[in-house]
Amino acid sequence: MQDQHIASAFDRDLEAIQAQIMKMGGLVEASIRDGALSLDTRDEELAEKVRKGDRAIDELEEMINEEAARVIALRAPTARDLRLILSVIKISANLERIGDYAKNMAKRTGVLSHMAPVDDGTGALRRMAREVERMLKDALDAYVQRDAELAMDVINHDRDVDQMYNALFREFLTFMMEDPRNITACMHLHFIAKNIERMGDHVTSIAEQVVYLVTGEHPEDDRPKADKTSLVAEG
Amino acid sequence: MQDQHIASAFDRDLEAIQAQIMKMGGLVEASIRDGALSLDTRDEELAEKVRKGDRAIDELEEMINEEAARVIALRAPTARDLRLILSVIKISANLERIGDYAKNMAKRTGVLSHMAPVDDGTGALRRMAREVERMLKDALDAYVQRDAELAMDVINHDRDVDQMYNALFREFLTFMMEDPRNITACMHLHFIAKNIERMGDHVTSIAEQVVYLVTGEHPEDDRPKADKTSLVAEG
Numbered sequence: 001m002q003d004q005h006i007a008s009a010f011d012r013d014l015e016a017i018q019a020q021i022m023k024m025g026g027l028v029e030a031s032i033r034d035g036a037l038s039l040d041t042r043d044e045e046l047a048e049k050v051r052k053g054d055r056a057i058d059e060l061e062e063m064i065n066e067e068a069a070r071v072i073a074l075r076a077p078t079a080r081d082l083r084l085i086l087s088v089i090k091i092s093a094n095l096e097r098i099g100d101y102a103k104n105m106a107k108r109t110g111v112l113s114h115m116a117p118v119d120d121g122t123g124a125l126r127r128m129a130r131e132v133e134r135m136l137k138d139a140l141d142a143y144v145q146r147d148a149e150l151a152m153d154v155i156n157h158d159r160d161v162d163q164m165y166n167a168l169f170r171e172f173l174t175f176m177m178e179d180p181r182n183i184t185a186c187m188h189l190h191f192i193a194k195n196i197e198r199m200g201d202h203v204t205s206i207a208e209q210v211v212y213l214v215t216g217e218h219p220e221d222d223r224p225k226a227d228k229t230s231l232v233a234e235g
Numbered sequence: 236m237q238d239q240h241i242a243s244a245f246d247r248d249l250e251a252i253q254a255q256i257m258k259m260g261g262l263v264e265a266s267i268r269d270g271a272l273s274l275d276t277r278d279e280e281l282a283e284k285v286r287k288g289d290r291a292i293d294e295l296e297e298m299i300n301e302e303a304a305r306v307i308a309l310r311a312p313t314a315r316d317l318r319l320i321l322s323v324i325k326i327s328a329n330l331e332r333i334g335d336y337a338k339n340m341a342k343r344t345g346v347l348s349h350m351a352p353v354d355d356g357t358g359a360l361r362r363m364a365r366e367v368e369r370m371l372k373d374a375l376d377a378y379v380q381r382d383a384e385l386a387m388d389v390i391n392h393d394r395d396v397d398q399m400y401n402a403l404f405r406e407f408l409t410f411m412m413e414d415p416r417n418i419t420a421c422m423h424l425h426f427i428a429k430n431i432e433r434m435g436d437h438v439t440s441i442a443e444q445v446v447y448l449v450t451g452e453h454p455e456d457d458r459p460k461a462d463k464t465s466l467v468a469e470g
Contacts, residue, residue: 065321066313072304073311082304086324093325097440100453201436205332218335 010081013071017064017088018144021095024060025140027053028095029133031102032199036129038109039192040122047109050102057099064092087209091143094202098136101195101202105129108188115185118175125192128164132199135161139206143213151210154203155219161200168193245316248306252299252323253379256330259295260375262288263330264368266337267434271364273344274427275357282344285337292334299327322444326378329437333371336430336437340364343423350420353410360427363399367434370396374441378448386445389438390454396435403428 031050038047068088071077077085105125112122135154142150172186172193211219266285273282303323306312312320340360347357370389377385407421407428446454 065317069307069312069317069321072307076308077304078301082300086300086304089321089324090328198436201433 010071010075010077013067013075014081014084014088017067017071017085020060020064020067021088021091022140022144024057024064024092024095025136027057027060028099028102029136031057031099031106032129032133032136035102035105035109036122036126038106039112040126042109042113044110044113047106050106054099054103058096061092061096065089083213087143087213090209091206094206098199098202101199104195105192108192112185112188115188116181118172118182118185118189121172121175121185121189124164124168124171125189125196128161128168128193128196129199131157131161131164132196132203135200135203136206139203139210142207142210146210146214148211148214151207151214152219154207155211158200158204161197165193165197245306245310245312248302248310249316249319249323252302252306252320255295255299255302256323256326257375257379259292259299259327259330260371262292262295263334263337264371266292266334266341267364267368267371270337270340270344271357271361273341274347275361277344277348279345279348282341285341289334289338293331296327296331300324318448322378322448325444326441329441333434333437336434339430340427343427347420347423350423351416353407353417353420353424356407356410356420356424359399359403359406360424360431363396363403363428363431364434366392366396366399367431367438370435370438371441374438374445377442377445381445381449383446383449386442386449387454389442390446393435393439396432400428400432 031053034046034053035050037043038050068085071085072082075081135157138150138157139154141147142154169190172190175182176186208219211217266288269281270285272278273285303320306320307317310316370392373385373392374389376382377389404425407425410417411421443454446452
């Protein structure tokens with residue numbers, strides 16, 4: 001009886017922190033979306049909103065860390081419970097980094113809106129960002145529902161983001177070779193593409209955590225990556 | 236007096252865990268080195284050793300997590316102490332992932348040693364791995380010495396790894412176009428290059444943690460990445 005009581009108190013604590021994680025995830029998803037939108041529509045006001053909004057994300061991470069520490073101190077969880085509470089710390093760290101990348105994307109809106117647009121560059125970035133945003137949503141759903149299958153879907157989906165990045169990389173190269181006046185803008189666009197790809201890596205890390213939590217095993221890492229596919233397409 | 240006593244007890248606990256981190260780091264460095272060596276010298280026995288050695292790395296992570304949780308439960312650290320103890324959890328997670336990548340590199344030794352060698356492919360990968368190994372050593376030194384400057388060096392150094400990856404990517408493309416019989420081997424080599432690049436990303440994460448611990452600020456993320464440079468070189 002005593003044990004059960006302690007267990008469900010831990011569960012309630014964990015659920016409360018997970019609610020904070022979902023709140024943080026929602027803010028980060030909005031940052032990705034608005035960051036990419038501000039870039040594509042040259043909306044400097046929206047970009048400013050994204051930049052300023054990053055503080056709330058950082059504060060949530062702090063709060064989640066403190067809360068997780070409080071639960072560890074109070075409940076002294078071990079084994080699976082410990083893994084669960086540590087996952088909260090790691091996932092919030094991933095979210096914080098994704099938020100930083102979104103902020104950096106927004107930062108470039110100001111620079112790029114004063115340059116001639118490069119074909120559909122920002123549109124392509126926005127589609128790539130939308131893909132990452134969807135992956136993040138799925139990864140967090142998989143986390144809350146302890147759904148390893150959905151998490152594996154997210155991990156495999158990261159290939160698409162890598163593929164989009166590789167395609168954009170080649171596209172920007174072409175634009176630069178076609179017209180050297182495109183070089184500066186393309187460098188910014190390429191930087192943003194790389195940042196979105198990194199967001200995808202962090203989302204993958206979250207999904208990997210979910211697989212580990214549910215199955216007790218790290219997902220196999222020698223899944224074929226999109227880069228392969230693109231190499232074959234080129235070869 | 237009581238406060239000071241508690242503080243130094245925490246410091247001793249932290250130092251003990253940090254010693255475990257350094258031990259784990261040493262194992263991971265050896266895995267990177269031996270994994271790349273086994274690949275370059277087609278030493279399947281050494282590759283097997285690396286694969287099997289990954290278990291010890293995983294076990295160290297578990298041990299570090301449990302120890303960190305014990306310290307949190309016992310000392311209820313807040314503010315800076317809490318950040319310090321959480322960094323231990325995050326850094327050991329990064330090390331564990333790097334170890335996985337090294338294991339996967341070793342796994343390919345068996346496959347690649349039965350294929351015709353592709354120019355200096357494995358030699359180039361070994362040099363790239365050596366770079367990452369050095370970065371990891373510096374990142375862990377920066378961590379133990381709380382040296383934000385050295386950590387920033389590591390972060391900036393990640394460009395070199397990205398640059399090596401980009402150069403290899405183009406080289407493998409060329410080999411594949413020159414002779415389609417190279418395609419399978421090049422796909423494996425490219426996969427390994429990508430894995431080494433990811434190791435670099437995790438080392439960068441460790442270095443970023445150090446900067447955050449020492450300065451209280453996350454390093455600026457809009458540092459120019461190597462990909463830019465390579466784009467310019469191409470453009």
